[in-house]
Amino acid sequence: MKIFPGMHYTMGGLWVDYNLMTNIPGLFAGGECNFEYHGANRLGANALLSCTFDGLKGGPKIVQYCKGLKQRSCDSDSSLFDAEERRMTARLDEIANMRGSENAYVIHQELGQMMTNNVTVVRRNDELKGGIEKIHELKERVGRVGIGSSTAVYNQELLFVNQLTNGLELAHAIVEGALQRDESRGAHYKPEFPERDDENWLKTTKAAYSPAGPQLSYEEVDIRFIPPRKRVYNVDKTASA
Amino acid sequence: MTATSAAEASSGGCALSSADKSFLLRRLHSLTGIVPLGGFLLFHFFENASARRGPEAFNETVEKIASMPYLMVAEWALLLLPLIFHSVYGIYITRASRPVVAQYTHCRNIAYILQRVSGIVAFFYIAYHVVSTRFWALFVAGREITFQDMATKLSVPWVFALYIVGVLSVVYHFSNGLWSFSITWGLVRSDVGQKRLACVSMAICAVLSVVGIDILSAFVFKQSILSAFGI
């Protein structure tokens, strides 16, 4: 049986507070899509943990939040929703009418290959910089994509292009975050900076969307209860670092 | 379709409710194939085997049956009615079937198709057989059927051929029906059990086929085929 390494989980994700609410009030994110639990690396079976525990913990919190609201969505002015629906419909119509010469699946493959070649465990700054240039190129090309048909029935191309444009933003955030982090930690290994740098880099990278690209900021990691130590597998667990 | 099934589910789908009799009808169809129809098949073969011992033995057997008490009731209520129900419902089941042959040539799929084909053939054969013997005896000849009557009929080659085809269809239908009866009612469950039962059912089919043809041969030859071999 042939085996090869593949992408099967995302360690980072949407920022949420302890109650699983994102930075958008009333929008909660649970499971693999949020950034909780994993830090720089992911323990085996943590996916199960995050899915079950997030539901267990987050569910009641959502109910509590809803009960504390002074106004319900159905009491809100419908123009709020109509405007957003129009915006989204316009976006989808825009995609459905794209008749450029680029192929979204080719762009997706190029993005995937660049990320696989340059942004898995081993990262080099020159390659990461090249990756960002590639992302800029792909972002420009995705604007010139051509859709085969604008039919509304199960239009997979439409959904794919919509997700691809968002995927490029996400890839940009990942590569930018990796480029800035000049140290090695967990699944992020920079041969140029092979050691962990707790003094400067014991913090979580946060990325916010802007049309100019991801805007990075940092959040301290709470180490009050568990002091960090070197993570190695070739020593007795009870030995100190 | 979804709406109706949801409605059925919420009403409990009780097998004996007036709204839904399909479970009961299917089970009855399966059961009638064995009791009384299968049982009658074996009885019929057993009684007709007396033809192997010659015309007198056969005619004696016919008289003995004719003198059975409540024969009319038995024939109409316990035979004809179940037969009509089993055939008509069986045709109804067959109509709904969409066999897939191209990619699936394993035994059970072939048996599935043959069960329906043999059922249709058996229906027409039995109709012909009952009308030309029992109904003829009751309403036309006004007397019991004799060895000579059967011999005359069967000595016509195409009639003999028809009887062979008919008997084999009925025998296969019954033997395979034994197998599917066991699955339907859950008498046999495991893969191994089902395969062994299939062997048993095919063995029964082989034996009954040989017996059936042997009995037919007794009417047209000096001795039945097996008698000639001393069996």
Place this chain on the structure above:
Amino acid sequence: MSHAEEGKSAPSHSSHSETSAGHSGRKIRVRVKRQDNPNALPYWQEFEVPYQPGHNVLSLLMELRKNPVDISGKRACPIVYDSGCLESVCGACSMVVNGKARQGCTALVDQLEQPITLEPMNKFPVVRDLAVDRSRMFENLKRVKAWVEIDGSHDLGPGPRQNPAEVRERYVMSTCMTCGVCLQVCPQFAIDNNFVGAQTINQVRLFNSHPTGEYQSDERLDAVMGNGGVEDCGNAQNCVKACPKSIPLHESIASVGRQATVRAFKKFVGL
């Protein structure tokens, strides 16, 4: 840094040199039965993909959508199909390949006669191209309560001890991925009847044999003892041969048959 450009025309899984050597010019021909929407008429379209070893039907479709041009050079829409895991555990990519209902991800091109024909499973309403509407299966799962019913998310304590041999049997039944292939090949299942099929009956057996699930066994049996229930099975056993997870569906059907017999008898005598 130049890997991305080098690999531009090759599938992303084959970045080794072995794939481009020795296959010059060879093409894989694919005929697809397409349909633009649920009410449109189907039509055939033929395509060609450069040969690469290791292709399965889904990777062929992925290649095609990167350059959706049919065999006559005409621009076409990318073929619409459902897929998920690409390893035959999700059941999304069911389709009819060379006349046989199966998963697309395990249909290896090297083992298929050409031209490879792809069709949707026509016993389900076709949505578009190879994608069909399988909600009927999910409605049936709801109908038979295909889950272990618990009365809340509060702490229920440790579950009952389970016999490892029974757990092994249940595990096999639980691998069903609701792919629909068993229904597609069943001579008793049709788009216009309401037979629940081997998929649903197997779930009844699975959850009836679970120590907690069995509390709902009467309800499950009642749901399959009506119109379209287990009685419609004709024992052709095409489902067993076609099941991509090799579930012994004929054993499940016989088992549920037995449970139905007992239940009918008990109801009749008032037990």
